[in-house]
Every structure is written in C-alpha cells, then in structure tokens.
Amino acid sequence: MTTELFxxxxxxxxxxxxxxxxxxxxxxxxxxxxxxxxxxxxxELLSPQDLPEFPRSTVDGYAVNAADTYGATPGLPAFLSVVxxxxxxxxxxxxxAAGEAAVVHTGGMIPPGANAVVMxxxxxxxxxxxxxxxxxxxxxxxxIQIGEDIRRxxxxxxxxxxxxxxxxxxxMALGITEVxxxxxxxVGIISTGDEVVPPNQAVEPGQxxxxxxxxxxxLTERAGGVPVRYGIIPDNRDALEQxxxxxxxxxxxxxxxxxxxxxxxxxTADVIASLxxxxxxxxxxxxxxxxxxxxxVCDGKPVFGLPGNPxxxxxxxxxxxxxxxxxxxxxxxxxxxxxxxxxxxxxASDTGREDxxxxxxxxxxxxxxxxxxLGKSNLIYTLVNAQxxxxxxxxxxxxxxxxxVTVTLY
Amino acid sequence: MTTELFxxxxxxxxxxxxxxxxxxxxxxxxxxxxxxxxxxxxxELLSPQDLPEFPRSTVDGYAVNAADTYGATPGLPAFLSVVxxxxxxxxxxxxxAAGEAAVVHTGGMIPPGANAVVMxxxxxxxxxxxxxxxxxxxxxxxxIQIGEDIRRxxxxxxxxxxxxxxxxxxxMALGITEVxxxxxxxVGIISTGDEVVPPNQAVEPGQxxxxxxxxxxxLTERAGGVPVRYGIIPDNRDALEQxxxxxxxxxxxxxxxxxxxxxxxxxTADVIASLxxxxxxxxxxxxxxxxxxxxxVCDGKPVFGLPGNPxxxxxxxxxxxxxxxxxxxxxxxxxxxxxxxxxxxxxASDTGREDxxxxxxxxxxxxxxxxxxLGKSNLIYTLVNAQxxxxxxxxxxxxxxxxxVTVTLY
Numbered sequence: 001m002t003t004e005l006f007x008x009x010x011x012x013x014x015x016x017x018x019x020x021x022x023x024x025x026x027x028x029x030x031x032x033x034x035x036x037x038x039x040x041x042x043x044e045l046l047s048p049q050d051l052p053e054f055p056r057s058t059v060d061g062y063a064v065n066a067a068d069t070y071g072a073t074p075g076l077p078a079f080l081s082v083v084x085x086x087x088x089x090x091x092x093x094x095x096x097a098a099g100e101a102a103v104v105h106t107g108g109m110i111p112p113g114a115n116a117v118v119m120x121x122x123x124x125x126x127x128x129x130x131x132x133x134x135x136x137x138x139x140x141x142x143x144i145q146i147g148e149d150i151r152r153x154x155x156x157x158x159x160x161x162x163x164x165x166x167x168x169x170x171x172m173a174l175g176i177t178e179v180x181x182x183x184x185x186x187v188g189i190i191s192t193g194d195e196v197v198p199p200n201q202a203v204e205p206g207q208x209x210x211x212x213x214x215x216x217x218x219l220t221e222r223a224g225g226v227p228v229r230y231g232i233i234p235d236n237r238d239a240l241e242q243x244x245x246x247x248x249x250x251x252x253x254x255x256x257x258x259x260x261x262x263x264x265x266x267x268t269a270d271v272i273a274s275l276x277x278x279x280x281x282x283x284x285x286x287x288x289x290x291x292x293x294x295x296x297v298c299d300g301k302p303v304f305g306l307p308g309n310p311x312x313x314x315x316x317x318x319x320x321x322x323x324x325x326x327x328x329x330x331x332x333x334x335x336x337x338x339x340x341x342x343x344x345x346x347x348a349s350d351t352g353r354e355d356x357x358x359x360x361x362x363x364x365x366x367x368x369x370x371x372x373x374l375g376k377s378n379l380i381y382t383l384v385n386a387q388x389x390x391x392x393x394x395x396x397x398x399x400x401x402x403x404x405v406t407v408t409l410y
Numbered sequence: 411m412t413t414e415l416f417x418x419x420x421x422x423x424x425x426x427x428x429x430x431x432x433x434x435x436x437x438x439x440x441x442x443x444x445x446x447x448x449x450x451x452x453x454e455l456l457s458p459q460d461l462p463e464f465p466r467s468t469v470d471g472y473a474v475n476a477a478d479t480y481g482a483t484p485g486l487p488a489f490l491s492v493v494x495x496x497x498x499x500x501x502x503x504x505x506x507a508a509g510e511a512a513v514v515h516t517g518g519m520i521p522p523g524a525n526a527v528v529m530x531x532x533x534x535x536x537x538x539x540x541x542x543x544x545x546x547x548x549x550x551x552x553x554i555q556i557g558e559d560i561r562r563x564x565x566x567x568x569x570x571x572x573x574x575x576x577x578x579x580x581x582m583a584l585g586i587t588e589v590x591x592x593x594x595x596x597v598g599i600i601s602t603g604d605e606v607v608p609p610n611q612a613v614e615p616g617q618x619x620x621x622x623x624x625x626x627x628x629l630t631e632r633a634g635g636v637p638v639r640y641g642i643i644p645d646n647r648d649a650l651e652q653x654x655x656x657x658x659x660x661x662x663x664x665x666x667x668x669x670x671x672x673x674x675x676x677x678t679a680d681v682i683a684s685l686x687x688x689x690x691x692x693x694x695x696x697x698x699x700x701x702x703x704x705x706x707v708c709d710g711k712p713v714f715g716l717p718g719n720p721x722x723x724x725x726x727x728x729x730x731x732x733x734x735x736x737x738x739x740x741x742x743x744x745x746x747x748x749x750x751x752x753x754x755x756x757x758a759s760d761t762g763r764e765d766x767x768x769x770x771x772x773x774x775x776x777x778x779x780x781x782x783x784l785g786k787s788n789l790i791y792t793l794v795n796a797q798x799x800x801x802x803x804x805x806x807x808x809x810x811x812x813x814x815v816t817v818t819l820y
Contacts (some may be wrong), residue, residue: 107605109616149791165624166720169628173790380576383580
C-alpha cells in the first residue's frame with residue numbers, strides 16, 4: 001500500500017495556480033434570439049433605433065393640446081372638436097390644432113400637434129364630433145416619447161449576460177432576431193473504479209452504482225455546459241489512458257470521477273500527467289469534504305480528478321469546475337442564487353480549511369434559518385435532503401448558532 | 411368608442427374564482443432518470459434496498475477489531491497480523507479474528523469480524539504480514555453501516571419534487587433508472603393586434619414588434635411548460651376565433667396577448683367566452699401594472715387574456731399562469747427564488763391594489779438593497795434592467811425606504 005504525498009493547497013491558491021496556466025478561449029456561435037433563453041451573450045448590443053420610434057399613447061382616450069384642458073372640471077368642462085381617429089398600426093394621418101382632439105387607442109401613434117392624451121374616463125361625448133373634458137392633463141401625460149424606452153445607439157446589453165425572458169423581449173422589440181452567444185463548453189466525464197457498476201445493474205457485495213457520472217452531467221447542464229459521458233472505465237491503465245485521450249481531444253474540460261482509493265487516485269494522476277503540459281498543478285485541496293482533488297491543465301485544457309464520494313464530487317465541482325465553465329462562457333452572473341439565513345446549530349471547523357455544510361431552510365416566525373443536515377459527508381442522501389450549502393471560510397474555526405450565513409441554493 | 415365595464419377583482423379573489431372552476435388533471439409520463447433534471451416527480455419513491463447494502467470503509471487503512479487498538483500510542487503501538495486485502499468491487503472473502511487486520515480501501519467492503527477501520531496514516535508497516543497501530547479507533551469508526559445512507563422501504567422522495575442533480579444521483583444509487591414525472595403542460599400563445607408585426611420585420615410608424623409571444627414562451631419554459639406559439643393573428647373576429655379553437659384544442663392552457671386597446675380586449679373576451687363553459691370569470695384585476703386582465707375557464711381549461719404591454723404581461727403571467735402550470739405539474743417548490751433586501755426608495759401604492767415594482771439589487775456595506783428601476787411601467791427596458799420584483803401588498807398604501815422587502819428574482 002502506497003501512501004499518497006499530498007501537497008495540499010488552499011482553494012484560493014489552487015484556483016490561482018489553475019488560472020495562471022489556463023487562458024479561456026471563448027468560442028461563440030450565432031443563434032436565433034427566440035432560442036437564446038439562458039444562453040450567454042458574447043457581444044455588446046447597441047440599439048439600432050429609438051424605441052419607440054414614434055410617440056405612443058399609454059391609454060385609451062383623446063390626443064389633445066394639454067393647454068386646452070387647463071382648468072377643466074366636471075362643472076366647467078373643456079369643449080373640444082373631435083377631428084378623427086388614429087387607427088392602430090398606422091401612421092397618424094390627421095393633425096391636431098388648438099381646440100381639437102383625436103381618438104387614440106393604447107399603443108397608438110400620437111398625431112402631430114397633440115402633446116397629451118386625456119383618458120376616456122375623464123371625457124364625455126357630446127355628439128359625433130365633440131367631447132367635454134372634465135379634468136386637465138399636463139404636457140406629455142399619457143404619452144411614451146420617442147426613444148423613452150431606449151435611444152438609438154445606446155448599449156442595450158453587455159457581453160456576459162445570461163439571457164432571461166425579458167431580455168429576449170427587449171431584443172425582439174429592437175428587431176435583433178439573431179445574437180452571438182458563447183458556445184457551451186463540452187465537459188467530458190470519465191468514471192473509474194472496479195467497484196463502480198452502471199445504475200441499471202444489480203449490485204454484488206463490494207460494488208456501488210455509478211452516481212457521479214449523472215450528478216456531474218446535471219451540474220454541467222446547470223452551469224451552462226454540455227456533458228459528454230465516457231462511461232465507466234475499468235481499473236486498467238491502458239483503458240483509462242485511451243478514454244482520457246479521447247475525452248481530452250473532444251472536450252473543453254475533462255473530469256475524472258475516480259474510484260475513491262489511493263491507488264486509483266495515483267493512477268488517475270499519472271494518466272492526467274500524460275495528457276500534456278504543464279499537467280498536474282494541485283494534488284489535494286484544504287476543503288472538507290473534497291480533499292483528494294486533482295487540478296491540472298494539459299495542453300491548455302483544464303482537467304480535474306474529483307473524489308469518488310458524491311458529496312465531495314459535488315462540492316468540488318461547484319468550487320472549481322462551475323467557475324471554469326463560467327470563464328469559458330464569459331458569464332458575469334453566478335448560476336446559482338444565494339440568500340442570507342441564520343445558522344440553526346454550531347458548526348465546528350479548522351482554520352486553514354474551507355468547510356461546506358449541507359443545509360435545509362426553515363422559516364421560524366419571519367426569519368429564515370439554515371439547519372445543517374446531519375449525516376456523514378459522503379452520504380448522497382445528505383445532498384438529497386439539503387436545499388443549499390454554507391461555506392465556513394478558510395480563516396474561521398467555526399460558525400456559532402444564530403449567526404447570519406450565506407446559503408448558496410441548489 | 412366603447413367604455414369597458416371592469417368588474418375588477420383582487421388577485422386573491424380572482425385566483426379563488428379560477429381555482430373553483432379548474433381542477434388540474436395531472437398527466438404523467440415515464441422517462442429515464444438520467445434525462446429527468448428539472449422534471450417534477452409524480453410518484454412517491456420507496457427505497458428498494460438498504461444503501462449501502464454492506465458496511466463500507468470511508469478511509470484507506472486497515473479493518474480491525476476496535477478493542478485491539480485501545481490504548482495504542484506511537485510509543486506503545488498495538489501489534490496486528492495482516493491477514494489479507496479486500497479487493498475493490500468484491501465481497502470480502504477473509505474474516506478478521508482478534509489480533510488481526512486486513513487492508514481496505516475507501517469504499518471497500520468491511521470484512522466480517524472487523525468493526526472499525528484505522529487510517530493508514532496512523533499505522534506503520536512492520537513486515538509483509540504485520541503492522542503497528544499508533545492510535546486507537548472506536549467501534550464503527552471509518553465505517554458506513556448497512557442502511558446508514560437510506561433504509562430499505564423508506565420514502566426517498568415525495569411527488570412534487572423538482573429533480574436536482576443530487577436527486578438524480580440519489581435515485582441512481584438505488585438503481586431507480588426510470589421515474590414517473592409530470593408531463594409538461596402545453597401553453598398556447600396567441601398574439602393579436604393590427605399594430606403588432608413579427609420581430610424580423612421593419613416597423614412603420616404606428617407599428618410595434620411582437621415582444622410578448624417570445625417573453626411568454628420563455629416564461630413558460632421557466633415555469634416547466636411547453637410553449638406553443640400560434641403567431642400574430644390579424645384583428646379579425648373569424649381569424650382570432652379559429653386560432654383560439656385550435657389553441658384550446660391542442661393545449662392545456664391558452665394565453666392571448668391581446669392588442670392593448672379596449673376594442674381588442676372586448677373582442678378577445680368575446681372569443682374566450684365562445685370557447686366553452688363557464689367562460690370569462692374575471693375581467694380586470696386590481697394589480698398595477700396589469701389591470702386589464704381576463705381570467706377564464708373554458709371546458710376545463712384555463713384561458714387568459716393578458717394586457718398588451720410587456721411589463722404587465724410578464725407580471726400577470728407570474729401571478730396567475732405560472733401557478734396554473736405549477737398546479738398541472740403538481741410541483742411543490744416555487745420556480746423562482748426569493749431573497750430579502752432593504753428597499754432603497756419609498757414606493758407609493760393604493761390600498762386595495764397590489765403593486766409590482768421592478769428592482770435592481772445593490773450591496774451596500776454588507777446589506778442587500780432593492781433599488782426600484784425608474785421608468786414607466788410599460789417600458790420593456792425597465793424589465794431588462796431589473797433583477798427582480800417587489801410586491802406591495804393589497805392592504806398597504808406603500809413601503810418606506812429602508813424597510814425589508816422580499817425580492818422574487820428573475
């Protein structure tokens with residue numbers, strides 16, 4: 001039995017080492033805006049036009065000169081001649097002079113000469129061609145002015161934005177029906193370990209089903225990448241090296257979820273080292289759970305060896321691989337929201353180590369509490385029963401019950 | 411010009427009316443667990459086995475009888491005979507007697523007779539067949555017991571859970587490779603209005619591009635439904651009725667994003683009324699923005715007429731349609747996270763009306779502040795520039811700057 005010599009690094013040091021050797025080459029593609037939900041914008045977009053390009057009514061009513069309504073009351077209404085109606089979807093063909101009004105609908109164009117719209121509720125029809133206005137309007141009331149939503153030439157969205165429903169709407173409003181977005185990075189996932197069998201298989205004593213291929217695939221999707229599963233590779237140096245070469249060639253990021261024992265980890269480290277320069281950068285991080293982690297860059301591509309235990313694998317994925325996917329996407333918002341809650345129970349830790357604790361959320365009175373989920377850190381059901389995770393910082397030796405903590409939601 | 415007679419309802423009353431006439435008929439389908447990310451579970455799952463089914467080591471080391479190590483120190487180590495190694499992925503063939511130890515790897519099976527594992531770091535090899543143990547272990551240390559993660563027959567997940575990466579892992583661990591999930595409801599979206607043109611088209615004065623078909627499609631996806639767009643229907647009763655009948659027949663929910671003027675709204679209400687009983691239930695809700703909203707149930711299917719302005723349409727979608735999609739999915743978690751922040755500016759409102767205010771988030775010192783986004787409530791870019799939304803409750807006449815509010819994130 002060989003003893004592994006860990007050269008354990010703190011997470012910030014490990015990340016600094018990784019980014020020193022890894023320059024993300026962002027790749028882009030051009031797609032229809034209608035298909036761009038949750039994609040990351042890779043260009044700055046300037047507005048090709050004013051929005052709106054013509055003054056529009058925000059209400060149903062009458063386009064008027066505001067001055068004609070000043071002082072109007074129900075007892076002493078202003079009397080105006082109705083000179084026509086602005087049809088929806090068409091240029092206003094009429095012009096309004098003093099003492100005149102035109103019927104306009106919500107969203108319709110304001111005719112030249114008018115500078116306000118009186119809501120129909122504040123008018124009364126006298127006959128076919130005249131109305132009484134019972135309440136004054138000020139200049140600009142009931143109108144969206146040219147360019148009030150956005151001005152021509154303005155920057156409407158910056159690169160790095162993950163597009164939401166309203167962003168797609170904002171682009172459509174400007175006629176921007178195609179956008180350049182980041183191509184999602186491909187994340188190759190290789191599972192190893194003689195004890196690991198496919199999930200659809202019965203397990204014999206000593207065996208476990210493959211969990212990590214599937215949780216890491218789903219985490220990859222959540223992060224904005226495309227998972228590529230290479231299956232379970234037998235514990236055999238040649239087979240592992242062959243799968244590794246293929247994954248390294250085909251993907252932007254390669255992830256091993258190695259068997260959990262030292263000998264597997266050593267073999268994985270050897271195989272990673274063979275994939276290219278500079279090779280393994282970090283072998284062991286001061287994170288609980290997740291210490292036996294390998295960080296590498298091989299010929300410009302980040303390569304990771306994750307612990308076999310599913311909780312560690314998930315913690316380390318979020319700590320290092322999600323940020324690498326984000327860097328390749330150029331995204332400037334985190335994929336998972338955070339919120340503040342009070343810690344329900346003391347958490348002990350050691351300084352010099354980051355601890356990640358699974359929590360449930362509970363509302364007590366009106367306050368949100370984060371309740372640590374009990375259970376050994378390598379049980380998949382501690383994750384299943386958790387709603388989020390709390391980090392105990394490197395320089396802390398624990399967090400007291402009652403303190404406010406940041407919960408990153410699942 | 412006709413004046414619409416609103417029978418305005420509060421949002422809770424409107425919702426109560428809707429749910430009185432709408433019984434969600436949940437439909438399910440059976441899919442591969444590997445493809446089930448973000449899908450909603452529609453069955454209760456019981457564990458078909460103990461997890462693990464055999465005691466497993468959590469460390470690399472030696473399986474021992476804990477009693478043999480009591481009192482061991484580096485100066486006075488316990489001396490044990492190594493009787494073999496448990497190979498990964500196989501049943502432990504050896505048995506441990508007093509004074510004996512066996513090599514085990516992380517994740518490996520604990521051999522019969524052993525009740526603890528000493529980490530390799532606390533041992534020293536004497537020769538091929540014997541070790542010294544420098545530190546005592548207690549019974550159960552270094553071991554995950556049978557069923558410690560989950561017990562056979564236990565409920566592992568309830569219906570209504572939206573499956574996350576770790577949930578998929580938890581199911582795979584138990585060999586549950588297929589699951590019954592809710593079939594995503596189909597949401598038909600019909601855009602109307604003579605002023606509305608497709609986004610790829612140049613706009614003439616008086617025209618606007620179709621925004622709502624696309625934001626509502628994206629919101630439908632976010633909610634867990636499948637959007638079906640029926641395009642922009644000309645302002646013509648026959649054409650609208652034909653599209654409405656097709657959408658009502660093909661979808662589970664039908665949404666009109668009507669032209670914004672009264673005449674369109676009236677026509678939409680007429681067409682909705684013709685789709686089936688009981689027809690229109692609510693015509694107008696006390697929500698700002700979003701008042702001119704139609705809620706209906708026609709032959710068992712919910713039908714909505716949304717205001718034409720994109721901000722109102724989005725607010726009302728989240729207020730009524732997202733919950734209907736959730737009801738059809740049977741999901742028990744909200745699709746969008748919420749957090750607490752302090753309001754940066756006074757918001758005025760009227761009692762008897764719910765107001766929805768777009769906000770940006772800003773961290774000042776360590777506190778999160780919700781800063782209302784200025785701009786008229788019908789400008790799409792107030793939404794684009796917002797990170798979330800704050801509700802001013804029905805019975806409130808406003809919220810003061812500095813108060814804590816709940817922000818629903820986009």
